[in-house]
Amino acid sequence: MRASGLLTRVPPLAAMDALLDRAPEEPEPLPEYVPARGRSRGRVAMLTGCVQRHLFADVNRDTIRLLSLAGWDVVVPRGQGCCGALDLHAGRVDAFRERAGALTAAFPEDVDWIVTNAAGCGAALREADHWLAGAATVRLAARVRDVTELLVDGDLPLQPLPEPLTVTYHDACHLAHGQKVRAAPRALLARIPGLRLVELRDSDLCCGSAGIYNILEPAMADQLLDLKLARIAETGARVVAAGNPGCLVQIARGARERGLDLQLVHPVTLLARAAGVSGP
Structure with a gap:
C-alpha cells in the first residue's frame, strides 16, 4: 500500500498506517499482580x-513497575476489554455503554484507584456515570x-539520565481538558x-489526533498538527x-513526514529510565 502511493491520496489511511509502524508481535502478557516495594500505600x-x-x-510495563516502586500493590484484571472511548468519540453511545458496563464488571471493587496511562481512556471512564446508570459505574468513575x-505524591528514587535531555511537554486534550491534569506530569518530569523541561507555547492546543478526528477530518487535523509542530x-x-x-x-507521524x-x-518512559526500572 505504501509503495502504491495510496496513502498520500487517501489521508485517512495515512493516519491509520501510522499506528502500524509501532505494531509489534503479540506482546507478553502482563502479570496479574505486582506487590508494592516496601510498605504498601494501597x-x-x-x-x-x-x-x-x-x-x-x-509503557504499560513501566507503569506497573513505577507504581510498585511508589508503594502501590498493582492488580491487572484479566478479561478487561475495550473501555469504549473510541465509540464515545464516534457518537456510538450504546456501544460505549456496553463496553463500559463490561469493563465495570471486570474490575474488582476492593481497589483504591483504577489507573490509566492513556488520556482518552481515562477521560471516557471518568464520565462513564454520565452515560451509564448504576452504583458500580458511579464507583468506577470516581476512582x-x-x-x-x-x-x-510519591517519592520515586530518580537518578540522572545517561545524558542531559531537553524535553517539552504536550498537554493531551483528554488529559488537560477532559481530566484537568496538567501539573502532575510536569512536576514529575x-x-x-x-x-x-521547556514549556511549550499553546501546550494544550490539539495536535489533531482528537480520538478519531485525524481519520474523519484529516485535512483539518493536519492543520492543527502543523501548528503543533x-x-x-x-x-x-x-x-x-x-x-x-x-x-x-499523531505527532510522531507528522515529524517523520516532515523530516x-x-x-x-x-x-512514564522517562520516569522509568530515571528510576532504573525500564526494560522488557
Whole structure:
C-alpha cells in the first residue's frame, strides 16, 4: 500500500498506517499482580487499554513497575476489554455503554484507584456515570486516575539520565481538558536530574489526533498538527512527552513526514529510565 502511493491520496489511511509502524508481535502478557516495594500505600487496578496493550506495551510495563516502586500493590484484571472511548468519540453511545458496563464488571471493587496511562481512556471512564446508570459505574468513575496523579505524591528514587535531555511537554486534550491534569506530569518530569523541561507555547492546543478526528477530518487535523509542530520547534527540544497514545502517534507521524528529528515518549518512559526500572 505504501509503495502504491495510496496513502498520500487517501489521508485517512495515512493516519491509520501510522499506528502500524509501532505494531509489534503479540506482546507478553502482563502479570496479574505486582506487590508494592516496601510498605504498601494501597491497591490499584490498571487499565491496559487497546492501543496501549498492543502498540505501547512497554509503557504499560513501566507503569506497573513505577507504581510498585511508589508503594502501590498493582492488580491487572484479566478479561478487561475495550473501555469504549473510541465509540464515545464516534457518537456510538450504546456501544460505549456496553463496553463500559463490561469493563465495570471486570474490575474488582476492593481497589483504591483504577489507573490509566492513556488520556482518552481515562477521560471516557471518568464520565462513564454520565452515560451509564448504576452504583458500580458511579464507583468506577470516581476512582479513575491518570498514573501521574498517583506518582506525583510519591517519592520515586530518580537518578540522572545517561545524558542531559531537553524535553517539552504536550498537554493531551483528554488529559488537560477532559481530566484537568496538567501539573502532575510536569512536576514529575522536572524531578528527573539532568532533564531540562521547556514549556511549550499553546501546550494544550490539539495536535489533531482528537480520538478519531485525524481519520474523519484529516485535512483539518493536519492543520492543527502543523501548528503543533511549529510550537515544538520553538522550544528547541528534540524530545516531546505526552500522556496519550493518539497524540504520540499523531505527532510522531507528522515529524517523520516532515523530516523532523523528534522523539515522542510517554512521561512514564522517562520516569522509568530515571528510576532504573525500564526494560522488557
